[in-house]
Amino acid sequence: MSKIRKLIGFALALAFAMAMLPAMAFADTSYYDLYVNGERFTSDNLAIECGEGTATYDPATQTLTLDNASITNALGSGGIYSGLTSDLNIVLQGENRITFDDNMGVMATGNIELSGSGSLTIDVAGETKDGISAAGNVSVHGTTLNINAPGGIGIASDGSVFVDNAKLTSHALYAGVDAVNLTIKNSSVVDISAMENNCNAAFISSRGGAPGGNLSISNSNVVAKSLFPGLFASGNLTVDGGSVQSSSTVNSALWARGDLTIKGGAKVMLDGAYPAGCVGDFTVYAAEVDAKSTNTGNIPALSDSPVINDDFELTHAVAVDSEGTTIDLIEHDGVEQAKGFLHLYKNIHFITGEKSVTYSFPFTKVVKKGGDIAPGKQEFELEIFNVGVGQIEDYADVTVTASVATNGVGEYEGLLTIKGPKSQVRDITCEGFCVREKNTGVANWTYSDAVYQIFCHEYEITTDAQSATQSSCEIFPVKLVETDNGAFYEKSQDTPVASMIFENVYTEKAAPAEGDKPDTDKKPAATTKPAGKKKTTAGKIPNTGDSSAPAMECAALLAIAGVLAVGLSIKKLHGGRSAR
Known part of the structure; x- marks a missing residue:
């Protein structure tokens, strides 16, 4: 009975193994979708x-x-x-x-x-x-x-x-x-189009209630052509640098249901039968926009006048009206008025650039006399460091001047001036910056070791329904403090000062007068020498002019005599020992 059971068990195992062979062979091959x-x-x-x-x-x-x-x-x-x-x-x-x-x-x-x-x-x-x-x-x-x-x-x-x-x-x-979203960046070159009516070369829209509909172009060249807006975004549309040509044969050249932003020096060329623009805010920073209406009627190229950011200004604005007359809006209406007229013309070409700002900070140069000679003309210069963002060397478009010319003892007033593109000056000053005097190493001058830190704050003021940005600054003396994380400048007082003060001392000494110089060419008179015995020429010590020389000579002779006496004594002792 046990043998039968064993045979049955073996048969079942064999059958199972045979049944598994096709499955195992199938498992060896993977199928990819x-x-x-x-x-x-x-x-x-x-x-x-x-x-x-x-x-x-x-x-x-x-x-x-x-x-x-x-x-x-x-x-x-x-x-x-x-x-x-x-x-x-x-x-x-x-x-x-x-x-x-x-x-x-x-x-x-x-x-x-x-x-x-x-x-x-x-x-x-x-x-x-x-x-x-x-x-x-x-x-x-x-x-x-x-x-x-x-x-x-x-x-x-x-x-x-x-x-x-x-x-x-x-x-x-x-x-x-x-x-849902479209991002074009990093020197891409894009050419897109659509041929069907009511369609867009780029149709960017959110789906199923999820956020989206944003179209972003940065530092790239894009051409978009279609019957309806070449570029359409149900959200925001941003062009940052590069160039964009967007056109429509029967509708707006470009349209966003959200905000439209053009910046980074982008060049945007628009060509459509109806005004291009957006439902939200139309904001321009640094840009060049050339918009044209192809409509036979008196239809403007832009739906609304863009808002030019406070850091930028209108530098060029030339329009063509419905009668084909060319108008220089800045020359005709002035910069501020022209900014409100950009959406009124069939063809408008305008350029904006970043504003240049100037920040000035007073300083006092104190010159003191520390030697025998009064200081003459000298120029001193300050430098800034530990700026808010990056290093001052990073700002090639920003000019920093801070020098003052002095002429004699006294106090001299000067100005530290920072001038350049508004955004760059803001980056330099946004978190405070330090000022010190340059040590140019001119002889006989000691340079000031004073260091100051300047903090600038911007705030909005509103007058006659217009707002403008103003700035205020505070100056604090600072000192270098060693911490576990390194050395940092910290305020040495909590109260700001009205002006920075740098003190310099002129330390040149006057040369001695002719009569005040010691006469080293003359020897002491014979009567000033102490009396003493003359030595033979062979033992004579050169005369150095020192009155203590005879005493030194006597001491030397006594020392020699002592050495000779000790030598004789040793000789006698030596001779006695050898006799034994």
Whole structure:
């Protein structure tokens, strides 16, 4: 009975092992939810031929590398389809293409990032067929992406689109870019367009109640063309540096339902049939704006006059009215009036630049005489250090002057002046800065070791319904204090002073008069020498002029005599011992 049980047990184990063999063999192959050119990547197939090029996949990093790939086949939707739960990184090497008559270019259920030294051209036709369609974000970083989607959208994202130091061309029917947010930065070059009525080259809008709708362009060159606003943002639209050309054939060239901000010296060119602008605040910092209305009626180029930030000023404003007359608004109306007229003309070209401000702080130079000779003409200079942001050497556009010329003993008044762009001067002074005297090392002068710290405060004042920014400053003497974290300057008193004081002393001594000099050429007269015996020439000590020399001579002779006496005594003792 026990043998039967053993046989049954062995048979069951064998059957179980045999049953497990197919499952184990199946488990050895991993299938990835990533398809390229009609094929699926597996652990046994990590390289797919794409024309004369290849597509390879690294599952460890979820990186798809296209190397001169030509993708013309699809299994379902998209020449590249990703159902991966995490990001898909597409690295481009060489020239890559995705071409379809009736299909998508790239589809992903998550985020997509394209990078690499190569390029990708997506040319897809067919109704509602998009170049790239992603449920997550789409990032184009340091590479070249060209999309032509005449029946759909160039890049359609349910998340945000980022273009960073990249070249992007996206021409489509409904939108070049349709996303929740769009960020273009870091010297990117972007050319986008849409051909359908009521559509935008860039349609940026929040979805499902989530925050979004923001469009940001910084230090990049963007061209946007469409029938409706070339650039549309349901939130805020910001242009910071670089250049933007936005146009519309039947509507506003550019529009934001939130705020519109132009700064960083950006050059913005607008061309539309209706005024460009925003629902929120239209604010301009440093910028150049050239806006034109193509409407045959008397329709202005801007919907409202922009508010120029307090740190900036209008430097150029030339308008063209409905009759084609050119008007220099600053020359005709003055700067302040012209700022309120920028939205009244069919063509307005204006430039703003940062204001220059000057801060001045008094100081007193005290000159004292510390030697025999009165001080003459001398120039002293102060320097600033420990500024609010960075180092003073960082501010090439800021000029610091603080010198005073003195002529003799007395007190001399001077001014420390800081002049430059308002924002830069604010950065220097915002957290306080220190002042000391430069030690130029001129002979016979002692330099002041006094150090002061100056704090500046800005505040708003309102008069006649207008507000302006004013500043006040406080000056405190400070001293260097050693702490566990290093040496720092701290106030030596809590009460500010009206002026900085630096004291210098001139210490040159007068040369002795001719009669006051000791006569070292004459020897003492013979009568001044003490009497003494003459020595033979051989034992004579040179006369140094010292009256104590004879005594020294006697001492020397006595010492010699003592040495001789000791020597004789030793000789006698030595002779007695040897006789024994």
